[in-house]
Amino acid sequence: MSAKPVDTQPEAERLKKYLEPTVASHELYLEDVEVRIAGQHRTVHVIVDLLEGTGGVDLDRIAEVSRALSEALDQDPGDPGSPYDLEVSSPGVGRPLTEPRHWRRNVGRLVKVNLVQEDNITGRLTGVTEDGIVVVPDLPVKKGMKPKQGEPVEVGFDRIRRGSVEVEFSRPGEPEPEMLDIDDDEAEEA
Template sequence: MGSDARRDRLVKLLEPVVVAEGLDLEDVTITPAGRRRLVRVVVDGDGGVSLDHVAEVSRAVSKTLDAHDALGSDPYVLEVTSPGVDRPLTLPRHWRRARGRLVRVELAGDAPVEGRVTASDDSGAELDVGGVVRRVEYQQVTRARVQVEFRRLDDDDDDDGDEG
């Protein structure tokens, strides 16, 4: 069975398991790792994913993989994780979860835009670009990624040391 077919089979098998845990299945990858294979399952949720939740999902996924003999007799290592902080924005739910975050958006036929996501829906998102709201339609986006910030917007409170 080809790797794409195996991946598609795993997605169909694991998606209901992950959804039952209250999360979305973002990706499944299978990578050779010596004599074993690394099966990476990426999950996410609207409120993020805690380590305890990852552990619960990992147990449920492992049980399902073993019960369905989905990987055959070859040994594998299972890794259940959440997307990185600089994850690409490819689906409306990714934009919804990025509300308040700084993003860089490359647009077809236009200059890249960097702004903070203020709202999103099924067809596009609104960005605050230097104090001006700009609507970006998903169909125009060629690439979008959350930017890593070391100082969040919430940290811009008045730090003059006055007590109240």
């Protein structure tokens, strides 16, 4: 006999409404609440984000809101009484860009924009307007060559099917790691 999966969606929605004021009191936005159940044990995963601005939520802020959320959950009148683990995090780099504030937070980063019935664009996000985004697309180049950038392209939010941040190991403007420059004479002495 197999175990039936538990539908945690109603519980997650209830907790999202219940915990939203606690998160907002720390000047953060409640992005999502996920509830996972294993037997009698629950894991409540709360994802918080900055209201506005760039960058991410720092660890001190995560710890602070985590304590407040734990206190709120301990006093939850709708709590079913089962033990829980609380996990609090900020959205990872893999989270889709679905709201204008997501795009604003990632200005300057390399993004992939999947468009409705058009070719996708990968390039540098340089701006966000009320109606959409501005991307400087990467143009195709031969392997091993530095990428070239095209002219800025304005894309309305209504044309975007999906957006995501592309992982970069070094960003433009950051210094490249220094290589040791050893003369042949120095190499022989070593």
